[in-house]
Amino acid sequence: MIVYLNGKAYKAKPDETVLQLALRNGIYIPHLCYHEKTGKAAKCRACVVEVEGMPGLKTSCNLPVSDGMYVTINSEKVLQAQRVVVDLALSSGQHDCLSCEQNGDCELQDAAYYLGIERPSFQLYDDKYEMDDSSEFIRVDRSKCINCGRCVEGCNYTVVNEVLNFGNRGFETKIVFDGDLPMGTSACVQCGECVQLCPVGCLIDKRAIGSGRVWELEKVETVCPYCGVGCRFEVHIDRKREKIVRVTGVEDSPTNNGMLCVKGRYGFDFVNSEERLTSPLIKENGKFKEASWDEAISLVASKLSSLKKEFGSDSIAGLASAKVTNEENFVFQKLIRKEVGTNNIDHCARL
Amino acid sequence: MKFYRSHVLVAIDDNSLKAGVKEIETQLRIELEKNNLTDEIKVLETGGLSYFGTGVSITILPDQITYLNLKKEDLSEIVREHLLKGRVVSHLILNTTLTNKYNFNYKNRVVLENSGIINPENIEEYLGTGGYEAWEKVLTKMKPTEVVNEVKASGLRGRGGAGFPAGIKWSFTAPLRAKQKYIVVNADEGEPGTFKDRLIMEGDPHKLLEGIMIAAYAVGASKSYIYIRGEYKLCIHRLELAIKQANEYGILGKNIFGSGFDLEIEIKIGAGAYICGEETALIESMEGNRGTPRSKPPFPGVEGAWSKPTVVNNVETIANVPSIIKNGADWYNTIGAKCCRGTKVYTMMGDVKLPGLCEAEMGTSLRTIINEYGGGMREEKSFKAALVGGAAGVFLPNDMLDVKMDFSSLQEYGAVLGSGAILVMNEDADLVEMLWSIIRFFRHESCGKCNPCSNGNTVLFKLIDGIRKGKGKEADLDEMVRISEVMNKTSFCALGQSPYMPIKSAIDNFRIDFLARMK
Secondary structure (H helix, E strand, O other), rough: OEEEEEOOOEEEEOEEEHHHHHHHEEEEEEEOOOOOEEEOOOOOOEEEEEEEOOOEEEHHHOEEEEEEEEEEOOOHHHHHHHHHHHHHHHHHOOOOOOOOOOOOOOHHHHHHHHHHOOOOOOOOOOOOOOOOOOOOEEOOHHOOOOOOOOOHHHHHHOOOOOOEEEOHHHHOEEEEOOOOEOOOOOOOOOOHHHHOOOOOOOEEEEEHHOOOOHHHHHEEEEEEOOOOOOEEEEEEEEEOOOEEEEEEEEOOOOOOOOOOOOOHHHOOHHHHHHOOOOEEEEEEEEEEOOHHHHHHHHHHHHHHHHHHHHHOOOOOOOEEEOOOOOOHHHHHHHHHHHHHHHHEEOOOOOO | OOOOOOOEEEEEHHHHHHHHHHHHHHHHHHHHHHOOHHHHHHHEEOOOOOOOOOOOOOOEEEEOEEEOOOOHHHHHHHHHHHHOOOOOHHHOOOOOHHHHHHOOOOOOOOOOOOOOOOOOHHHHHHHHHOOHHHHEEEEEEEHHHHHHHHHHHHOOOOOOOOEEEEHHHHHOOOOOOOOOOOEEEEEEEOOOOOHHHHHHHOHHHHHHHHHHHHHHHHHHOEEEEEEEEEOOOHHHHHHHHHHHHHOOOOEEEEEEEEEEOOOEEEEEEEEEHHHHHHHHHHHHOOOOOOOOOOOOOOOOOOOHHHOOEEEEEEEEHHHHHHHHHHHHHHHHHOOOOOEOOEEEEEEEEEOOOOOOOEEEEEOOOHHHHHHHOOOOHHHHEEEEEEOOOOOOOOEHHHHOOEEEOOOOHHHHHOOOOOOEEEEEEEOOOHHHHHHHHHHHHHHHHOOOOOOOHHHHHHHHHHHHHHOOOOOHHHHHHHHHHHHHHHHHHHOOHHHHHHHHHHHHHHHHHHHHHHHHHOO
């Protein structure tokens, strides 16, 4: 299927939308509410385009491609409409990029940059919301909310925690937790999916505040150390201080689809903890002494062999950890069953 | 059967109830008794007479005299003079020629033919006017496709505002195979200045029910909902009563007339949001969700309430159906304009002599409606503008008075028929105040789903509020047009698309009103 974007032909997949086709080919169309995970919402109306043979403007996020479709994204008519729409979103809140944590990773900022909007034309915001700092890990600053609905969609249909929703109407519309409770007293489990989905600086990782700009951080992809699910995530590291600033789920990971739990996303203090074990310890005369892995492993091996010899295989039991991968657990039970020769093998079965 | 010399029809609707109609009716009976007339004169309760703001009104038949704005003390005079001596009490009549033309010109009426004549709380009176004959005809002699084709051939267009042909809408849903289909009647009537559906339901609830039944049979729906706004207490009461009576008579329910067709009608009460008049938001609200519009397609006709095929029609549209079936599409095609057949019920408010409801053929000029049905301008002041189509309508200036009121003719002028609300303004009217209240309304009623509507209306309100307070400048007018034009092009549903029409027409035609506030 061939679809023309700005006069150039592109091969389109039959079930995609114009916005998906454009993004896949590196063509930017401003969009604030569309996210590949939460799908089309057609709420922000920033992604409007012109289509030959269709009256008016169409939102590209919910516009299915069809063969021979001729889409114009860069006409003055389109850009003018987009400018007003994005300008309205900017005017609706307190979008001060200078101190915003999302600066550099903000989709509203990207749209304004693309359209050349320097500052909002109107001042609609009038200090109507207080900052919600009640929860452990997430700051909610509704003055930066653009009501895109991604967090609501994600909370209800992606992670299915069903805490977030919209309250009020019209300009007073705001996101609410459990019928308008502070986030900290709501049933929210702080999984942080909403933070990850938020295109602007409304839902922010509290502990990352002031810990470095997006472009100063190095992203390292790894697997979560907490349980056997093996969620993939990215650790955002401040190399100057050798510290983890935040953790975000990898959206295209088949294991977790960008989702994380509270431990995976926010439980990273142990990495830089002074109490963290970094090498094996061997107890000698009631005191721990640092040892090498070789020393430690051969000590365990010799002790296990002697115990097996003296008291039999069933005198030994193995308890595995849920924090290691399934593969590692598999190897561990092989060790206990085959080498030690006992079925006394269990698993802590929790995080 | 006992015959009476005269009938006195007491109009009972929301207005007259507020004006104390019950008390006046008791007084009327007392006066009749006093004069020994109870054997000669019968008092009957009917639906509203379509006048608005005229308090308690009674009509005396066969004389066809309507007395308006009655007080308790007027009754002894009416009974003594009119009913006893046969002399019309002329000082209590607003205007004989006008009221007669307005109220008794029944040949023009399709939807309101029984309103104000029969007792809406008695199914037998509806049956007596030939009611439910169309339903019987449909069930016993017609196939569903024939019903759809008949409505298609009649050229009936939706009366909710968009004017989509009703028969075509039905033909999308009728052939679909689904376990459940629904007919939903949109009785949310939230357009400011519109109360036509209220009087249709108050005056003749069985007509609506009959229409629903025919529509349900045509598309194969076994369940119907009437989504009605909560403020319409009397409508809800009368509809509930009508549904109960129809069930008792076997006109509704299981295996109707032995045909094997089942239908249940349920009333859903809305909570008063303007947006819930939009069909997909209405469905969301009916399902118990936040009233916000859905993305179309899929259209409700394919995937509506609880994801089942759902036909959503306006009350007035459905109320046209029984007459079409009874008299045939050919008959319906003799009424109205070429683009849109039939009549239209207008609610006329403002500076006319007789504000209220009127039913006129499609294509009647605005001038005729104002002068003949509305009785002309009040206090002999000159006409300045008419807001046609409700808040989401267009301000028509003097030179457009001869525009034909139908979907196509209005469209040529960039205007809309909308809900059929006509707000007439005289020379004293201030368009700044008008536009201010319209934009305030839109700002208040925006559901908040999409960005251009919720934020755009807030911007528009800021601008018009500034102008109203004398702080505006001329550039604000162009800014309002610019913003509302983008809202018109980009908003999710008709609510955000609407402010452009009143803003553009007010500023284009009455710029001088706005400039006067900027000195």
